[in-house]
Amino acid sequence: MKVCVIGTGYVGLTTGVSLAFLGHEVTCVDLDQAKVDMLRGGKCPIYEPGMEDLLAEAAQNLTFTTSYAEAVPGADVVFVAVQTPSAEDGSPDLRYLRRAAESVAQSLNHDFTVVVNKSTVPIGSGNWVDAILRDSFVQREDRPEGVEFAVASNPEFLREGNAIADTLYPDRIVIGSDNPRSLEVLNRLYRPIINQTFTPPSFLPRPEDANAVPLVSTDLASAELIKYAANAFLALKISYANEIGQLAAKVGADITEVARGMGLDQRIGSRFLQPGVGWGGSCFGKDTKALIATASEYNLDMPIVKAAREVNSRQRAIAVERLQDELRILKGRKIGLLGLAFKPNTDDLRDAPALDIANSLIARGARVKLHDPVATGRFRIEQPELAAYLSETIDDVFADCDAVVLVTEWAQYLELDWSKFVGLMRTPILLDGRHVLDADRMRRLGYRYVAVSG
Numbered sequence: 382m383k384v385c386v387i388g389t390g391y392v393g394l395t396t397g398v399s400l401a402f403l404g405h406e407v408t409c410v411d412l413d414q415a416k417v418d419m420l421r422g423g424k425c426p427i428y429e430p431g432m433e434d435l436l437a438e439a440a441q442n443l444t445f446t447t448s449y450a451e452a453v454p455g456a457d458v459v460f461v462a463v464q465t466p467s468a469e470d471g472s473p474d475l476r477y478l479r480r481a482a483e484s485v486a487q488s489l490n491h492d493f494t495v496v497v498n499k500s501t502v503p504i505g506s507g508n509w510v511d512a513i514l515r516d517s518f519v520q521r522e523d524r525p526e527g528v529e530f531a532v533a534s535n536p537e538f539l540r541e542g543n544a545i546a547d548t549l550y551p552d553r554i555v556i557g558s559d560n561p562r563s564l565e566v567l568n569r570l571y572r573p574i575i576n577q578t579f580t581p582p583s584f585l586p587r588p589e590d591a592n593a594v595p596l597v598s599t600d601l602a603s604a605e606l607i608k609y610a611a612n613a614f615l616a617l618k619i620s621y622a623n624e625i626g627q628l629a630a631k632v633g634a635d636i637t638e639v640a641r642g643m644g645l646d647q648r649i650g651s652r653f654l655q656p657g658v659g660w661g662g663s664c665f666g667k668d669t670k671a672l673i674a675t676a677s678e679y680n681l682d683m684p685i686v687k688a689a690r691e692v693n694s695r696q697r698a699i700a701v702e703r704l705q706d707e708l709r710i711l712k713g714r715k716i717g718l719l720g721l722a723f724k725p726n727t728d729d730l731r732d733a734p735a736l737d738i739a740n741s742l743i744a745r746g747a748r749v750k751l752h753d754p755v756a757t758g759r760f761r762i763e764q765p766e767l768a769a770y771l772s773e774t775i776d777d778v779f780a781d782c783d784a785v786v787l788v789t790e791w792a793q794y795l796e797l798d799w800s801k802f803v804g805l806m807r808t809p810i811l812l813d814g815r816h817v818l819d820a821d822r823m824r825r826l827g828y829r830y831v832a833v834s835g
Contacts, residue, residue: 382406389416408456750777
């Protein structure tokens with residue numbers, strides 16, 4: 382099939398490259414010429430494991446351009462995967478989505494095109510986009526005859542750092558439209574993934590337990606709500622584990638064991654029960670805020686979702702409080718932060734806990750040293766006011782330090798020779814912000830081990 386993807390961020394790029402790998406003819410549109418040039422050269426503008434390898438394997442079916450007029454005409458499916466950042470009131474800012482829809486309408490010329498909202502958008506956005514498409518299409522002076530189109534929703538459930546596997550071997554695929562023909566087109570588009578009939582990438586074999594992928598085919602509004610409901614529920618699990626973690630600290634329980642015992646219950650599951658400094662990234666914060674804003678439009682309150690957000694925000698403050706409990710005075714202290722990206726295997730800094738912790742420490746007069754194995758390049762661009770605090774080496778983070786905080790559980794940090802660094806510190810306080818280090822081992826090495834929840 383002929384596919385157009387608008388936007389080459391995490392979602393758009395992963396979608397476009399994966400569909401091209403499956404054999405579809407894909408053209409990706411991005412208005413950033415530098416990004417397009419980079420992608421044409423086989424280089425990935427974001428850090429995502431395996432993406433450049435998949436780019437190479439899909440290259441014969443993949444084109445990058447800045448022109449809607451080159452990409453949209455003749456497309457069977459147009460994915461709109463532009464950013465939808467939070468507005469001041471918490472609702473998503475849809476101006477980029479509007480512009481994309483208007484631009485797509487100017488180039489539609491196929492007998493039937495499915496325009497898919499791939500961006501995370503509020504419930505009702507499908508109808509809104511449909512109205513924009515039709516208004517813009519009608520206003521065209523060169524409007525061709527016999528052109529039909531319909532809007533669908535196809536929410537993504539990608540985990541940054543695992544995006545390719547989540548696309549090719551997903552838990553489920555959700556498609557929603559009020560037009561039956563759109564559902565048929567998307568069913569056909571995803572059939573190789575649904576049936577798992579494609580040859581896997583050379584670097585990412587099919588999991589042994591991979592079976593046919595469930596397809597949820599539903600109406601437009603339900604598909605849109607599924608995305609928000611799923612992300613909010615995962616955010617709730619993390620915040621619940623963190624809230625229980627605070628109680629565990631008070632009563633002398635081990636939160637990692639408590640979470641393990643809970644997670645073995647098949648009705649609960651172990652994923653997203655890890656305690657720590659909380660979630661970040663582009664999805665959970667934005668989507669929970671949008672869900673609350675949408676509910677308010679219908680005079681509904683969302684107290685559980687609000688509580689999840691409050692607990693998550695509180696975890697970052699607790700990390701600073703733990704340091705203050707240990708050091709008594711933060712002013713003038715040197716504190717190192719290991720990890721800047723909001724999670725391992727990505728360079729994404731959006732809503733990263735490290736940013737709040739670093740800014741809070743600086744505001745209290747502490748001297749911070751920051752390190753990340755991958756995200757420093759992006760950090761210098763997006764956080765110029767904090768760039769002066771970056772350390773090039775891990776040794777520099779530990780040298781003459783009063784405390785070190787493990788913020789992001791990169792494998793590089795977990796595999797450190799921790800015995801090497803304890804002697805470099807002024808006071809060997811180690812705050813485990815993710816509950817991933819062996820507390821007894823760290824204490825034997827000479828660290829004063831402290832956890833966020835305990």
